Amino acid sequence: MKKPIKKWRIETVLNFSGIRQWSIKSLTLIGFSLVAIPLTFALLYGANQVNKLSQQGSSAIINVAELVKINRQLSIEMNKLQRFASQYVVLEEQGLYEQFIQQKDKLTQMITTEMVIYQDEPLNQLSQQLFTEIEQLNLHQPNSINVSKKSLELLQEEFKALSSVSQMINFRSNELISSHAQQMKISADSLRTTMLNSLLSIPLTIVIAGVFILLIIRPLRQLSAKIYRLEQGHFQQKITFSGSKEIKEIADALELMRARLHALELQKSSFIRHISHELKTPLAAIREGTELLYDNSVGPLNDDQQEITNILKVSVSRLQNLIEDLLDFNIVLDSTSLQDAEKSQLTSIIEQSINDRKLDIQSKQVTVDSDLTPLIVQTNAKQLSVILDNILSNAIKYSPQGGKITIQSYLESHEIILKIIDQGPGIPSSAQQQVFDAFYQGPPPNDSNIKSSGLGLTIVKELLMRLNGDIKLTSFPAPKHGLMVTLRFPYHVQGK
Structure with missing residues (x-):
């Protein structure tokens, strides 16, 4: 019961709102538009998402590169500051102290100009802490009346504290880099999901295209069926x-x-x-x-x-x-x-055709050898008799005196095969198509009293076409000579 319901639903869709009455031009334009719209939307949406991902990726790469660069530079400048301070404490040269002050100013300037540009509160707080501690860094003992240098051990302890803050900045920078990478991965996964979802528009467009192709092709097929009926000679309907x-x-x-x-x-x-x-x-x-x-x-x-x-x-x-x-x-x-089809015994029709030509067979002393398979066919016996009579008449007419005609019938792949083989001169390949033209007459056989109207094979060809059958001519070259006429038509018959 499900198949008829589905078929009814399809018919309902195809007939909805008189869509079948639309012109082919309108159907083509509407179908093209309905197919193009989802594809265009998916393409534009995908391009927009790719552009966003590209911009986000570029920004992330630039930020990561800047963070790596600043961290490296900060580490280098901190090492320089520690070296100048340590050398001054050990050597007590004024030049080293001045280099320490310059390096200190350079480092604080870098922190204030380059570290604060990132919109990250923890990183900014750490940068501010590092800036404060560097500003408070001094090479002399605090609260001493006589200016004296700090001990190397105390200086190293202060730089350990600075190094700890610097490491925290580096750790936070790595966290930001990982965050950027994770965001890129999430965006890429989102884009991939979006693009995969966009691919769902392809089956939709295929369905739409299939519906409109069916709407266009279906009436053409119906029209082709009507043309085929005309070709078969059915002019009444x-x-x-x-x-x-x-x-x-x-x-x-x-x-x-x-x-x-x-x-x-x-x-x-x-x-x-x-x-x-x-x-x-x-x-x-x-x-x-x-x-x-x-x-x-x-x-x-x-x-x-x-x-x-x-x-x-x-x-x-x-x-x-x-x-x-x-x-x-x-x-x-x-x-x-x-139109009057009936059950007929094929063997009986063939034997009747042979019997109707008995006088012609006797006059030329022709031997007819039959190898027939009993088959019951559903056909018009009259038209089949006309087909066999015309072919048998030609076989007798073109057979030599005392020749032999072989008739074979058998079933092959749900088709009836009927062969009539004579020992006449055959038909040249150049004339094998012309012999089916009305009133065409080939060269007459020698010493033949049977005349031709040129309609025999025309009748055979037309009647076989009505039976959805076919005819093939095969000539045997010398010295064997002869012509084999092969008839082939469907075996749409009931029971044997």
């Missing part, structure tokens, strides 16, 4: 179509063409039936009279008269065959005669 403006215009043109073709078909069928009937009536009288003359029923004839009656007899027989071919060809033109 009226072509009606509701859909886009362009497709409806094509359908209207096809309906007009169908009506004209149907009218022409009826006219042709009526004409052939009428002319055939009108010709057969006087022809029967002419043939009967000719037979009486030829058999000397009304008196003996001299040799010249006998020859003339023989010519009349052959010509009347040929004319009768032409009329019968026209009637067979009318079966092709009249598509209503192809």
Whole structure:
């Protein structure tokens, strides 16, 4: 029960708000727009996020580089300050004291100008603490009347305190660097998640594109099915179509063409039936009279008269065959005669065709060898008989005197294969397509009394097309000679 419900829902969506009535141009533009909008939004949003990440990354890298540089420089300047102080305490040179004062001013200046630019309260507090302690650093003993130098041990203790603050600054700087790196990682992960979410727009666009492709292709396929019916010669069913403006215009043109073709078909069928009937009536009288003359029923004839009656007899027989071919060809033109399918034994139809050509077979002393698989087919027995009769007639006509015709039938991959093989001259490959043209006649066989109207293979080709079948001609080269006609049509049949 679920499949019909799903199908109903799909049909409801496709018919919603008369969307099927829209023109192909409108469907194309709307479909393109609906596909482009989510993709454009995803692209712009992704580009904006990448730009933000790039700016954030650049800022973080610059800050990290500055922190590393300042920490290194601070460490260097602190080492210089300690060295000058220690040298002065040991050597008591005035120049070393002046260098100490200059280095002290340089260090405090660096702290006030470079460390305070970071918007980090702990780092600023540590910088201020370092600045204060450096300012308070002195090389003389405090509260002494006589100016005297500090001891080296006391000086080293003070520098240990400064070094401790410097290490805390360095530790805080490393924390800031790690924080920047973590923020970069979080931003990158967020961008990756955003981009992956943006990819969800791709299935959405594919679904939208698929819906609009279906809306465009579906009516074209329906139209193709109607055209195929015309190609098969089914002109009775009226072509009606509701859909886009362009497709409806094509359908209207096809309906007009169908009506004209149907009218022409009826006219042709009526004409052939009428002319055939009108010709057969006087022809029967002419043939009967000719037979009486030829058999000397009304008196003996001299040799010249006998020859003339023989010519009349052959010509009347040929004319009768032409009329019968026209009637067979009318079966092709009249598509209503192809609608009566019935269960038929294929072997019986083949044997009946052989029996109908028994006189022709005997006159040429041809041997017919059959290897038939019993098959029950669901088809129009009349049209299948016409197909077999025309092919068998050609095989007999082109076979040499005393030749052999082989007929085979079997089932292969749900298709009926029927082969008729003769020992005639075959058909050149250059003419194998022309022989299916109406009224085309190839070179006649030697010493043949059977004349051709040029409609036989045309009838076969048309009727096989109605059966969704096919015909293939294969000529055997010298010295073997011969032609193999292979018929192939579906085995859409019930039971054996």
